[in-house]
Amino acid sequence: MYVEVINGLLGAGKTTVLLNMLEQKKNTEKVAVLVNEFGEIGIDGDLLGGQGADVVELPNGCICCTLKVNLLNQIKIIAEDYQPDRLLIEPTGVATIKNLMSILNSLSLEKYLDRIMIHVVVDASIFREIIGQNIGFVINQLEMAQVIIVNKCDKVSAGELAEIRKIIRRYNAEGQIVLAVYGRPLDQGIDLILQEQHNRGHGPMPEHGGQHDHPHAHEHELPLKDYEQFSSASSRLCDLAELRQFFAEMSHGDYGSVERAKGIFHVSGNQWIRIDLAAYQIMEETPTNVFTTSKLMVIGTGLKKDALGHRFNQCLIAQESGVRSQNKRTV
Numbered sequence: 001m002y003v004e005v006i007n008g009l010l011g012a013g014k015t016t017v018l019l020n021m022l023e024q025k026k027n028t029e030k031v032a033v034l035v036n037e038f039g040e041i042g043i044d045g046d047l048l049g050g051q052g053a054d055v056v057e058l059p060n061g062c063i064c065c066t067l068k069v070n071l072l073n074q075i076k077i078i079a080e081d082y083q084p085d086r087l088l089i090e091p092t093g094v095a096t097i098k099n100l101m102s103i104l105n106s107l108s109l110e111k112y113l114d115r116i117m118i119h120v121v122v123d124a125s126i127f128r129e130i131i132g133q134n135i136g137f138v139i140n141q142l143e144m145a146q147v148i149i150v151n152k153c154d155k156v157s158a159g160e161l162a163e164i165r166k167i168i169r170r171y172n173a174e175g176q177i178v179l180a181v182y183g184r185p186l187d188q189g190i191d192l193i194l195q196e197q198h199n200r201g202h203g204p205m206p207e208h209g210g211q212h213d214h215p216h217a218h219e220h221e222l223p224l225k226d227y228e229q230f231s232s233a234s235s236r237l238c239d240l241a242e243l244r245q246f247f248a249e250m251s252h253g254d255y256g257s258v259e260r261a262k263g264i265f266h267v268s269g270n271q272w273i274r275i276d277l278a279a280y281q282i283m284e285e286t287p288t289n290v291f292t293t294s295k296l297m298v299i300g301t302g303l304k305k306d307a308l309g310h311r312f313n314q315c316l317i318a319q320e321s322g323v324r325s326q327n328k329r330t331v
């Protein structure tokens with residue numbers, strides 16, 4: 001079984017990249033997805049369901065540490081029972097890639113895994129800020145990746161992409177750099193964009209080759225912050241205006257320092273809506289999937305969990321939403 005790990009920090013676009021990979025997969029290819037979420041309640045599994053892959057969700061912890069045993073067991077079960085050609089793994093945004101790789105490389109999995117490919121998804125719009133805050137952690141992610149997907153390119157200038165490329169090359173000389181918008185690779189590679197820019201006389205030319213003039217990542221591997229999570233689910237309908245207000249309040253810091261919030265909500269008119277707070281922005285989408293329950297998941301530090309629970313309840317309308325079932329397995 002060929003394993004692809006889709007790594008990256010909170011909200012960088014891992015699930016979006018995975019959805020795109022599933023869309024691109026050949027009809028004959030048998031693909032399984034193992035999605036891990038830090039939150040008690042999984043949401044990504046719902047978003048990835050119904051895309052022609054067997055989805056296994058591992059919520060409430062991190063496969064690189066607290067759910068290590070579950071990960072080993074699940075990979076064995078997937079390999080023996082489902083026997084996919086490819087297994088795509090989405091770790092939580094807080095997983096340590098080194099820990100994860102040592103689990104995947106363990107002897108007990110040797111007979112199941114042929115090759116492991118690591119992708120890392122980075123959010124171009126906050127890349128420099130994020131690398132400044134979490135240098136050791138991000139360097140590890142960059143160093144160990146064979147493919148670096150620079151996502152959210154719609155939000156930055158070509159000049160910023162040139163800077164991002166320079167930084168990536170400092171830590172990873174060989175990996176393929178893919179520019180993407182909503183997880184879809186852009187037709188033009190980064191070198192072409194920068195070459196054109198240079199020919200027009202704007203902006204810097206990329207540096208070629210990576211000089212390893214930096215301390216080696218493991219020498220300064222720093223843990224991420226001590227994140228907490230708040231999750232809630234309901235079978236009641238939600239009030240969209242209240243939800244929008246609630247997400248705005250979260251982004252303003254009313255419930256602690258929220259770094260990532262996401263939810264799928266059943267709203268009136270038998271509509272489902274997905275609301276995300278990532279990289280300080282609130283985004284809304286109307287998903288095409290079939291969901292069963294409205295769910296909210298919040299990750300951050302110093303979270304005011306009682307207030308979050310109380311406010312989410314205020315977004316619920318008395319009426320039951322009338323649920324439908326979906327093909328997905330949660331462990």
Ligand SMILES: Nc1nc2c(ncn2[C@@H]2O[C@H](COP(=O)(O)OP(=O)(O)OP(=O)(O)O)[C@@H](O)[C@H]2O)c(=O)[nH]1
Pocket residue numbers: 008009010011012013014015016017044092093151152153154155180181182183260262276278283285
């Ligand atoms: N503008 C813009 N938004 C994007 C892009 N890719 C993803 N998004 C949005 O960013 C938000 C987070 O995307 P996800 O794919 O859920 O990110 P993730 O890394 O899986 O998030 P977690 O697993 O919760 O850490 C969603 O609202 C996406 O629709 C992009 O290229 N451009």
